[in-house]
Amino acid sequence: MPxxxxxxxxxxxxxxxxxxxxxxxxxxxxxxxxxxxATRARVEQLERERAACTTGARAGEQQWEARGIVRAxxxxxxxxxxxxxxxxxxxxxxxxxxxxxxxxxxxxxxxDAIRFSLRGAFRDATIVAIERW
Amino acid sequence: xxxxxxxxxxxxxASSVLLTxxxxxxxxxxxxxxxxTARRWERTIAVYSRRVLLVALGxxxxxxxxxxxxxxxRLEAALEPRAVWRALLDTRPGLIWLARHGLLVVLGAFLxxxxxxxxxxxxxxxxxxxxxxxxxxxxxxxxSSHAAGVAPRTVLAVAxxxxxxxxxxxxxxxxxxxxxxxxxxxxxxxxxxxxxxERAVLRFSGAALATMIVLITSGSMNAFVxxxxxxxxxxxxxxxxxxxxxxxxxxxxxxxxxxxxxxxPALSRPTTTVGCPAMRSLAAFVGLEAILALVLLALVxxxxxxxxxxxxxxxxxxxxxxxxxxxxxxxxxxWRALLGSQLVLLGTVAAIASLFVRRRxxxxxxxxxxxxxxxxxxxxxxxxxxxxxxxxxxxxxxxHAASIAPGMxxxxxxxxxxxxxxxxxxxxxxxxxxxPADLRSPPVSRRHAGEIFWLVTHGIPERGMPxxxxxxxxxERWDVINFIRALGAAGDAGRLGxxxxxxxxxLVAPDFAVSxxxxxxxxxxxxxxxxxxxxxxxxxxxxxxxxxxxxxSYDLLWIMGVEVIAVPTDASSxxxxxxxxxxxxxxxxxxxxxxxIVRAYRMFAPGPHAELLIDRQGYIRAIxxxxxxxxxxxxxxxxxxxxxxxxxxxxxxxxxxxH
Numbered sequence: 001m002p003x004x005x006x007x008x009x010x011x012x013x014x015x016x017x018x019x020x021x022x023x024x025x026x027x028x029x030x031x032x033x034x035x036x037x038a039t040r041a042r043v044e045q046l047e048r049e050r051a052a053c054t055t056g057a058r059a060g061e062q063q064w065e066a067r068g069i070v071r072a073x074x075x076x077x078x079x080x081x082x083x084x085x086x087x088x089x090x091x092x093x094x095x096x097x098x099x100x101x102x103x104x105x106x107x108x109x110x111x112d113a114i115r116f117s118l119r120g121a122f123r124d125a126t127i128v129a130i131e132r133w
Numbered sequence: 134x135x136x137x138x139x140x141x142x143x144x145x146x147a148s149s150v151l152l153t154x155x156x157x158x159x160x161x162x163x164x165x166x167x168x169x170t171a172r173r174w175e176r177t178i179a180v181y182s183r184r185v186l187l188v189a190l191g192x193x194x195x196x197x198x199x200x201x202x203x204x205x206x207r208l209e210a211a212l213e214p215r216a217v218w219r220a221l222l223d224t225r226p227g228l229i230w231l232a233r234h235g236l237l238v239v240l241g242a243f244l245x246x247x248x249x250x251x252x253x254x255x256x257x258x259x260x261x262x263x264x265x266x267x268x269x270x271x272x273x274x275x276x277s278s279h280a281a282g283v284a285p286r287t288v289l290a291v292a293x294x295x296x297x298x299x300x301x302x303x304x305x306x307x308x309x310x311x312x313x314x315x316x317x318x319x320x321x322x323x324x325x326x327x328x329x330x331e332r333a334v335l336r337f338s339g340a341a342l343a344t345m346i347v348l349i350t351s352g353s354m355n356a357f358v359x360x361x362x363x364x365x366x367x368x369x370x371x372x373x374x375x376x377x378x379x380x381x382x383x384x385x386x387x388x389x390x391x392x393x394x395x396x397x398p399a400l401s402r403p404t405t406t407v408g409c410p411a412m413r414s415l416a417a418f419v420g421l422e423a424i425l426a427l428v429l430l431a432l433v434x435x436x437x438x439x440x441x442x443x444x445x446x447x448x449x450x451x452x453x454x455x456x457x458x459x460x461x462x463x464x465x466x467x468w469r470a471l472l473g474s475q476l477v478l479l480g481t482v483a484a485i486a487s488l489f490v491r492r493r494x495x496x497x498x499x500x501x502x503x504x505x506x507x508x509x510x511x512x513x514x515x516x517x518x519x520x521x522x523x524x525x526x527x528x529x530x531x532x533h534a535a536s537i538a539p540g541m542x543x544x545x546x547x548x549x550x551x552x553x554x555x556x557x558x559x560x561x562x563x564x565x566x567x568x569p570a571d572l573r574s575p576p577v578s579r580r581h582a583g584e585i586f587w588l589v590t591h592g593i594p595e596r597g598m599p600x601x602x603x604x605x606x607x608x609e610r611w612d613v614i615n616f617i618r619a620l621g622a623a624g625d626a627g628r629l630g631x632x633x634x635x636x637x638x639x640l641v642a643p644d645f646a647v648s649x650x651x652x653x654x655x656x657x658x659x660x661x662x663x664x665x666x667x668x669x670x671x672x673x674x675x676x677x678x679x680x681x682x683x684x685x686s687y688d689l690l691w692i693m694g695v696e697v698i699a700v701p702t703d704a705s706s707x708x709x710x711x712x713x714x715x716x717x718x719x720x721x722x723x724x725x726x727x728x729x730i731v732r733a734y735r736m737f738a739p740g741p742h743a744e745l746l747i748d749r750q751g752y753i754r755a756i757x758x759x760x761x762x763x764x765x766x767x768x769x770x771x772x773x774x775x776x777x778x779x780x781x782x783x784x785x786x787x788x789x790x791x792h
Binding site for chain 2: 002003004006007008010011014067068069071072073081083084085086093095109110111113133
């Protein structure tokens with residue numbers, strides 16, 4: 001076999017080997033990473049739904065636990081404004097207003113550090129429990 | 134073990150380089166066709182490259198074993214298959230090793246193939262393939278080099294490193310085969326291939342010039358990234374290795390220049406002797422160049438095993454350094470510097486001129502040298518300032534309220550009696566003695582932080598400044614230095630007005646932690662590049678009307694890109710409750726660690742109520758101080774914010790550390 005053909009063959013083998021290697025392992029690894037992330041998010045959501053269930057929520061509702069400081073109370077609008085830490089799977093750390101029942105609202109004062117539970121569907125969560133921190 | 138690793142790395146690097154260059158040289162020289170000496174040379178190189186390949190593989194394995202031992206921290210690990218396996222498969226350098234040696238093995242198999250290269254097509258293919266494989270293997274080296282550790286712009290750094298490696302492969306690796314060819318052709322029996330050799334050396338000379346330019350450019354880029362400063366060059370092991378490399382490079386370059394300018398033209402002169410002496414001496418010089426280049430590679434191998442200067446604290450080796458600021462200080466020194474530089478310029482012109490005149494060259498040259506010496510001696514003196522081993526040490530603590538505030542306490546306890554409460558040098562125990570220099574202004578403020586660190590650590594015994602090495606810990610000394618810098622900045626802060634000066638940021642806002650109650654804290658610097666910060670120091674009840682006003686305009690401020698951060702001057706942990714909720718103040722109120730912030734910022738803005746406008750880059754741009762009467766109306770404040778929002782030339786983020 002002439003040398004130039006051998007060279008062609010060697011380079012083709014190298015290139016094809018590299019390509020196949022990526023097509024098989026590389027792509028599979030990428031996909032596995034993505035699946036892992038998705039599964040993790042799903043597990044967290046299920047955990048929150050289970051937490052919601054054990055305290056008597058309707059199906060499809062999730063529950064988040066968070067810590068924060070009460071900044072303002074609006075009695076007529078049923079709102080509590082809370083500066084909170086990151087709420088995993090829901091909100092970054094910031095100041096947000098949440099709906100809360102009058103009973104819960106009366107239990108806290110501005111400036112209190114609290115742990116609170118949010119329950120509901122996404123974007124429509126209500127505070128269902130508050131305890132002092 | 135490290136020495137063994139170094140030796141193995143060197144041999145491996147050198148053989149990889151030689152391998153690549155050998156095939157490059159073969160290609161460059163061209164097909165020898167019917168010239169027996171050149172044919173013989175080609176066969177020699179084929180054998181030589183096979184041996185070099187074996188050496189490369191052997192030293193590669195030695196490298197792997199040595200690295201395993203160093204990695205595991207045990208000598209025996211080098212012989213444990215499992216440890217080696219782990220180093221190979223679980224580390225990035227290991228995987229790269231695998232890829233590289235895979236390529237080398239393919240290359241070896243290819244070289245063992247009996248090849249019929251009478252056809253040109255085949256001849257080229259048989260040279261190009263090993264060259265490509267060798268270059269790939271060489272280029273992969275940079276995947277586990279210091280360049281791969283550069284972030285950001287890793288890709289650029291690796292690309293530059295690859296260019297450097299390939300350039301050195303072509304140039305250094307080409308020298309040995311070239312020397313062999315020249316020697317063979319210079320002999321009496323080699324006359325048949327002299328033209329061939331001459332053509333080869335001319336082509337190589339052109340190629341080497343091009344690679345040399347690539348090498349120097351990529352090398353300087355590498356050095357800039359990995360060393361980055363004169364201090365890194367003069368004060369770290371990596372920098373010293375680089376200097377050594379340069380000092381070997383200079384004779385190599387001189388040699389190359391001599392070869393090109395003197396010996397190359399001599400080749401084509403017709404000779405009467407049977408051998409070719411010009412070619413023989415060229416062969417010797419090229420061989421010498423190759424040997425020096427191999428020494429260079431040893432230094433390179435040592436550099437790859439040394440922490441780059443950018444990760445090291447440099448130790449400045451000289452008792453002085455040059456400072457431009459120092460020379461531009463007063464009119465007298467400025468004149469001196471100007472005069473000196475002009476003398477040097479004149480001297481240089483005269484020296485160059487002396488090279489062109491034939492008669493009286495010596496006296497002209499001597500005069501020129503005297504001019505240069507006098508100019509440098511007189512003109513450089515104002516640039517010279519004292520320096521210490523720690524001059525270029527980077528402070529381990531950032532310019533942060535949590536460092537400045539403790540530094541203030543240290544200062545008042547240990548330094549104020551002499552240097553005075555404000556740093557002016559008017560402390561009580563200096564009464565009747567020569568007062569120390571003002572710590573807030575030049576020359577002290579011009580000193581590097583590392584220099585002040587040295588002075589505070591060791592003192593200046595002959596001038597009455599005690600050393601604090603045994604009385605203060607490292608961190609405390611750095612804290613007090615941060616405080617001194619804040620003192621200077623606070624002095625300058627007086628120049629900052631109640632309105633933003635457009636496009637002129639210069640006063641760095643010390644960083645601080647923003648902790649609202651027990652929540653995970655943020656920091657002032659988290660707002661960089663994102664929000665303008667209005668930092669409010671308030672005292673109740675006096676500040677109540679102003680806080681109400683701010684609470685009401687917070688929505689608007691937020692929309693304009695402003696975050697308000699309120700800090701109670703009494704550092705009360707009940708601050709949020711005390712502010713009350715009618716109207717609700719929804720901006721962050723620091724309830725934790727407020728004392729440090731208040732202490733540090735009081736230097737800039739004293740009084741029961743003060744507000745500072747900090748731009749998106751982290752510079753203080755306007756200060757309102759005094760009491761609430763002096764605070765800007767909402768419309769005025771928004772006007773200032775708008776001014777900042779309209780700025781086009783953004784300053785770079787300030788360094789987190791003082792200098």
